[in-house]
Amino acid sequence: MPFIESVDHLTEYRRRVRAARDPQQLQVLVCGGPGCLPLGSEELAAAFAAEMEARGIAGKVLLKTTGCHGLCSHGVRVLIRPQEISYQKVTVEDVPEIVETTLLSGGVVERLVYHHPESQAPCPHKMDIPFYQTQNPLVLRKLDVIDPESLDDYLALGGYRTLRKILFQMTPEQVIEAVEKSGLRGRGGGGFPTGRKWRLCREAQAQPKFVICNGDEGDPGAFMDRAVMEGDPHAVIEGMIVGGYAIGAMRGYIYVRHEYPLAVKRLQKAIDQAREFGLLGTNILRSNFSFDIQISQGAGAFVCGEETALIASIEGKIGEPNPRPPYPVQAGLFGLPTVINNVETWANVPEIINMGPEWFAAMGTDKSKGTKIFSLVGAVNNTGLVEVPMGTSLRQIIFGMGGGIAHNREFKAVQTGGPSGGCIPPQYLDLPVDYDSLQQVGSIMGSGGMIVMDNHDCMVDVARYFISFLMEESCGKCTPCREGLKQLITILNEITTGKGEAHHVDLMEDICQTMATASLCGLGQSAANPVRSTLKYFREEYERHIRDKKCPAKVCRQLLIYTIDPNECTSCLACVRECPVGAISGPKKEPQVIDQDICVKCGLCVDACQFDAVKVE
């Protein structure tokens, strides 16, 4: 790799890379994203390489393993360019047919393409698939086409173009103005205006200053930041260079959790490439701006994603939050002014500089601009990553891109914003999703988690599940969060096991109120959301548990009654053998009976019975 001497040299190099590429080049792009990788992306790519070699086309077809293609529930995904044929659930066995039919003969293997859920029509091309049609990917747009380990791939698509603009045509002040004007707000949770954060840091007196990329991503089930770090690492680095220039920092840190070794590897490789190229280091492209980045790995606690805890963790201290003020922009890393932004926030920056703030601000709602990536999981047909303009409705995301509720069940709620988000009921399906609207209905944007629930989910149990997660993750430093979560879980455990009492609801409301207003950090302040929102929208369900000792969704086992229908029982005694406590008995060759006093409600008899004779109420 050459060392890039100047900004003209960079342009010249980019031109050469582009010239050497044929837009009509046949490409096989195997998804190596977080969803597909464990399904065997690597083996699949190897199978393609071997088969293409055997058929003598290895030299003609470009094979790449890329970042996440988005529609993870239908992985491993393979994209064939330039036709943009999109295959799903591809296995090693499918490879010879794809090579024969598509690569050699230009046809489509119909059994491997998505079929429209209503018309059943095949959707061979990526843009025929409703999941992709309605998205507007800015941050994710390169993920399914570039090799994340190739700087040339990134440069060919215009990467590091911002450097000419910021280093030689814009003052730091103008960069900040552009980001302010774009209306970009933090994608990591709080939604704080990014430009304003940068300005506050630039105005802080102390030196040196730092920029940090928050790649902790502790929300279980969320993987948008991971997908970006693994799939387009240079975009994060480029964003951080812009931020460093704007605030006057010479050093950046990327904080990545231990559990993301591939993200660490890709980022490190990208940093090394950028250094070797002279895009990081002293006097970048002969400007008088010097900047370098290092990776810091975290133990992966959820609370370490909170900015003050993250800073403590980089400093080598216990990753516990500290009261603000001082805010990181005043006294952050090592007590010095620090801008900390989320992965997705950083990855948005280069295009804002390239395309201009007006372009960015034209997307989204009044107060939330641009797009947002959501990690759509749970009871929908299509799960994966979606990127949509702010203001897209929940209905469009869940029923459009998500393809509706799986198993033809009924939509019950969607939890947004990670474990401490609220559960939003069906009456708000048409809510345009942005920071403020989600807050108004008692939830949060968080970093973009979206968990869809159906009528088989019990909302009391859902609240119990998230509170138990949050309790385990709470650092325990401050009283309301630590003790409040412990009390909440005690009460929720009682309600879900039939020991709920009428006054429990009031107790929980009191705890929630104080946790929200009096906790030290955002974890405690938002941890009440799952309880508050379910109490608000699904109170009837709580009352059924407390008053009638019933779980309408049949999830809370202790509230269920197992009986054997004498008309359907064949006296096979399968259940009798399975029951761990000997609760089932009866005369030989006659219907068996469950003794309710002995039954521990384990549900094993239901699975044991081949005749559906065990009834659950």
Place this chain on the structure above:
Amino acid sequence: MGEVSFYINDLYTSAPVGTTLLEAVRSMDIEIPTLCHHPDLKSEGQCRLCLVEIGDWPQTRLVNSCTYPVEKGLKVQTHSENVLQARRLVLELLLARAPKAEIIQKLAAEHGISQSRFTSEDPEELCILCGLCVRTCRDIVGVSAIGMINRTPAKMVSTPFKEPSEVCIGCGSCAFVCPTGVITYTEKNGIRSIWGRDFELVACETCGSYIAPRASLEYWAKQTGDPVERYYICRNCR
């Protein structure tokens, strides 16, 4: 450094830049309860009793006054309904955690709480995790023999790996600063036992009464550079 003017309970007042709201409020003889604050230690905002309400209605919020610095024009309420409600609930939670801690019983009673509505997991628990001991050992003694281990719900003060600490000097500062008396030590036959270790106590060369553990005296001598013998005479006899 300059002065900043602001309002406390609608009274216009001022304080030097960098003063905390707690200091400013207390200097006006307004009482705010605290548990994790100590004037000689840096506050970290654990207990949440010192809450005050700041801002202009309806855009107000609660903050802990022990770390929040005075700001120009800031409006501060120390006993608003929101503050009192939160403070009462925090006390109720603490009372459930440490029902026998006298200081909690007293503060709760002062706030009209005789009994907590919440479940006590361990009726004998006294530790409220205010962190005063840990900070004293780290910032004043300077040895960091104890720290917080685990997170909620198992968080506790402990020596590393719950083993006797090698760096502990047996000075007992942690026990001294503890507001609930959960940290204790025993002294018998010239031996002080604390945190699972026994420390030989040095008797005053003049009057014969015990001064402190030898490890402490040696540590202080090293810190000050004075000969250790100077420490073998108690303060009264010096």
